[in-house]
Amino acid sequence: MDDTNWSRLDDAVRKAHGVLMDKQEGDGYWVFELEADCTIPAEYVLLEHYMDRIDEELQVKIGRYLRRIQGEHGGWPLYYDGKFDMSASVKAYFALKAIGDSPDEPHMVRARKAILQHGGAERSNVFTRFQLALYGEVPWEATPVMPIEMFLLPRKAVFSVWNMSYWSRTVVAPLLVLAALKPKAVNPRNITVQELFTRPPSLIKDWIRGPYRSRWGHVFKAVDVAIRPLEKRSPKWLREKAIKVTVDFIMERLNAEDGLGAIYPAMANAVMMLKALGIPDEDPRSVAAWKAMRRLIVDYGDEAYCQPCFSPIWDTGLAGHAMLEAASGPEGVQPEETAERMTKAAEWLLSKQILDVKGDWALNNPTLPPGGWAFQYENDYYPDVDDTAVVGMMLHRDGNPAYEEAIERARHWIVGMQSSNGGWGAFDIDNNVYVLNHIPFADHGALLDPPTADVTARCISFLAQLGHKEDRPVIARGVEYLRAEQEADGSWFGRWGTNYIYGTWSVLCALNAAGVSPTDPAVERAVEWLKSVQREDGGWGEGESSYEGGPRGQYKESLPSQTAWALLGLMAAGHRDDPEVQKGVAYLVETQKEDGTWEEEPYNAVGFPKVFYLKYHGYSQFFPLMAMSRYKNLGHTNSRHVQYGL
Secondary structure, three states, rough: OOOOHHHHHHHHHHHHHHHHHHHHHOOOOOOEEEOOOOOHHHHHHHHHHOOOOOOOOHHHHHHHHHHHHHOOOOOOOOOOOOOEHHHHHHHHHHHHHHHHHOOOOHHHHHHHHHHHHHOOOHHHHHHHHHHHOOOOOOOHHHHHOOOOHHHHOOOOOOOOOOHOOOOHHHHHHHHHHHHHHHHOOOOOOOOOOHHHHOHHHHHHOOOOOOOOOHHHHHHHHHHHHHHOOOOOOHHHHHHHHHHHHHHHHHHHHHHHOOOOOOOOOHHHHHHHHHHHHHOOOOOOHHHHHHHHHOOOEOOOOOOOOOOOOHHHHHHHHHHHHHHHHOOOOOOOHHHHHHHHHHHHHHHHHHHHHHOOOOOOOHHHOOOOOOOOOOOOOOOOOEEEHHHHHHHHHHHHHHHOOHHHHHHHHHHHHHHHHOOOOOOEEEOOOOEEOOOHHOOOOHHOOOOEEOHHHHHHHHHHHHHHHHHHHHHHHHHHHHHHHHHHOOOOOOOOOOOOOOOOHHHHHHHHHHHHHHHOOOOHHHHHHHHHHHHHHOOOOOOOOOOOOHHHHOOOOOOOOOOOHHHHOOOHHHHHOOOOHHHHHHHHHHHHHHHHHOOOOOOOOOOOOEEEEEEEEEEEOOOHHHHHHHHHHHHHHHOOOOOOOOOOOO
């Protein structure tokens, strides 16, 4: 890179660094918007009508948002520029009608036509049918049998809620109470959507008919048919006991800051459950639950939408890494001011470390002391190892001795969270009773939290960065897990980010941190794959369709966040000086806007593959800054290896 281009790179780093400086909150943390598909804002609209707590002004703004993101196919997709999705379309149509849109308006006619052409609302997913049942739009027979008595089952029982993932457990708990009580929405405007069904719901008998992912699906369909009449005859004393145990579980986890589980579906179900139990809206528990919901609203003035949750710990950890990378090296950007900012960030993070609550994870390791971080502001029962590893690496990189105790607590917790196959899941140990993903309720196929390559990679990176001799066997088992998970083409699947580019970047960083040679066949195959999917303009991009059988590592345009991931992965593998890396860095420099930001409309992450996708608004800012800064810093050393695990 000549002097002119180096100067442009230096300028791009400074501008991007300045953007992050400006976006840091006064308390020291970063938090960016986290956007999902239309289902969350649509569900929020319907929740206001369910509760008869309608905010007219807000609903108008959400209506504008929903109309804008309607697809050309007439319905609504699960991600930017995606294909028609039945459940998203039914909810969006229902919400718009509740807001006041006439069924005769052109956009509503197009949506209704698309829904009917795809089989009608009766073919929507389980969670949508539960919502329709709560409004009386479908009979409760449209939903799978989920007896609340299952909350009484011990951990060793296959169908115990303790074998589900954290998100499933917190969503299911209040939903089981609702299914047992069978309340009906207040619905003050008597909004109905019977026109979305191909035949009257009262005449439909085949609500549960797949698609089945294995023979177990057919088995559990038969079980559903068999136990449905029995479920209605559950002894009153047993049902009351189950409701009490379930409600107690919820109330214990219903924190005042972020609600139940700190994720929208659980929070919304808890709000409806409280009303079904007869708890007044003025009750402190109801007030706190509703306030937590309202905090998720993003209001642009003319438009508004509801986020699925907050991501301050994750954003702060990743933004901190980018800031530290930009400030390091002989040409570091504002090193003194950055150090001051990072001290504030670290102090805020230290205040959020979970040290006195043994969450649900402790069921599988009851002697393990807590020491992790959650994803959100307050979610003490559900820390995750991914956030903990990222924060731990950031604090360790900062080098302040005052952070050593917190880092050691995090290290000990992550070591104790390793699953038996050597990998790590996000929230639980050995959360892999795979048969649960085949019950009728789990038509989304995401009831579990098994180990994944990207999360495992972060844990390895953290432990390797710390360098404790006693952790070597733990790291070695993790590396073997990663080797076994590598795809035939050399890539790795990205469970929490889109997708194979994200997974491959994560693993290459971990292998480098763990001391795996750049000439190792697994590394060489991954490098070859990354280079093979680079686009003509020098960037990289990957669509969410890669989760649905679409091409891996490919998209119709290059994207800043995914270009940065590919670059970081290649540099971790020792390829800093390769022409592909230089072209990728040039792409980032050339596509940066004058204000120091990058544009990225497509989604860049996933909640549940094929079901729920996400757009982290911060990804297009801190990852390009991290990649460009690392390229600069490696240019001033004799080594072409990354020193840190991200």
